[in-house]
Amino acid sequence: MSGGLLRLSGLSLTYPNGTRALDGLDLAVAEGEFLSLLGASGCGKSTVLRLVAGLIAPTAGAVAWERPLARGDVGFVFQEPTLMPWARILDNVRLPLDLAGMDRAEGNARAAEGLERVGLGDFLRAWPRELSGGMKMRAALARALVTRPRLLLLDEPFAALDEITRLKLNDDLLALWRRERFTTLFVTHSVFESVYLSSRIAIMKARPGRVVADLPVDLPWPRDLSTRTGSDYGALCRAVSERLHRAMGEAAT
Numbered sequence: 001m002s003g004g005l006l007r008l009s010g011l012s013l014t015y016p017n018g019t020r021a022l023d024g025l026d027l028a029v030a031e032g033e034f035l036s037l038l039g040a041s042g043c044g045k046s047t048v049l050r051l052v053a054g055l056i057a058p059t060a061g062a063v064a065w066e067r068p069l070a071r072g073d074v075g076f077v078f079q080e081p082t083l084m085p086w087a088r089i090l091d092n093v094r095l096p097l098d099l100a101g102m103d104r105a106e107g108n109a110r111a112a113e114g115l116e117r118v119g120l121g122d123f124l125r126a127w128p129r130e131l132s133g134g135m136k137m138r139a140a141l142a143r144a145l146v147t148r149p150r151l152l153l154l155d156e157p158f159a160a161l162d163e164i165t166r167l168k169l170n171d172d173l174l175a176l177w178r179r180e181r182f183t184t185l186f187v188t189h190s191v192f193e194s195v196y197l198s199s200r201i202a203i204m205k206a207r208p209g210r211v212v213a214d215l216p217v218d219l220p221w222p223r224d225l226s227t228r229t230g231s232d233y234g235a236l237c238r239a240v241s242e243r244l245h246r247a248m249g250e251a252a253t
């Protein structure tokens with residue numbers, strides 16, 4: 001697999017209640033790319049992330065890594081920030097390092113540096129309840145990145161945020177990715193978000209879930225407000241919307 005980080009081959013998952021979430025899904029993820037999984041609600045996007053993270057095992061098929069995984073190689077950001085309410089922000093972000101057995105002083109330094117990178121350098125001692133929704137999500141992002149993962153999994157991380165916060169976090173995530181180039185697998189059902197953020201989009205159909213289209217996003221970098229207002233962005237969003245619409249029609253096949 002040249003330049004590949006992982007490959008999903010013939011991935012199938014039937015839940016114990018009989019729901020065939022995925023059937024024969026194929027997808028290769030290249031090192032350093034920003035790949036979005038785009039699809040309608042229930043098409044199996046979160047199931048793909050859980051399989052990649054090793055939280056569940058496939059019924060058939062395989063998740064093959066280009067080299068064996070070490071602890072901390074995969075970071076996961078969920079739809080909710082899932083911070084521990086009884087722990088200060090610094091302690092929340094240090095958690096993966098504590099679990100890895102890192103010395104506390106070194107862990108604190110790494111967690112503080114991670115919080116700086118997401119713009120929360122002034123909130124190390126704050127409690128989660130003292131942060132806005134967007135700030136909590138930044139802290140969740142810092143926690144997912146604190147082990148310097150090779151792959152960052154994001155499951156609709158900004159879906160619950162207001163539009164202005166969401167756009168700002170889109171830009172901040174992109175700036176981090178451009179600087180550090182962790183491979184990113186981003187789940188969304190927003191066409192606009194996927195086109196703005198990604199270097200590539202995999203469109204899924206539902207019942208059972210499978211990738212039906214694989215589209216490069218050739219918009220120039222860096223991306224900013226002029227990207228969002230440009231005609232190329234608009235044209236690409238239209239093309240992706242149309243393909244997504246067709247994928248939804250393929251659901252019952």
Ligand SMILES: Nc1ncnc2c1ncn2[C@@H]1O[C@H](COP(=O)(O)OP(=O)(O)OP(=O)(O)O)[C@@H](O)[C@H]1O
Nearest residue numbers: 015017019021040041042043044045046047048189
């Ligand atoms: N633990 C579970 N047990 C049974 N069925 C499940 C379970 N988790 C998900 N499913 C079903 O599997 C299918 C895929 O679910 P999944 O959450 O992966 O989709 P999704 O594309 O991420 O949806 P959304 O965009 O709404 O989050 C759905 O039909 C869902 O109802």
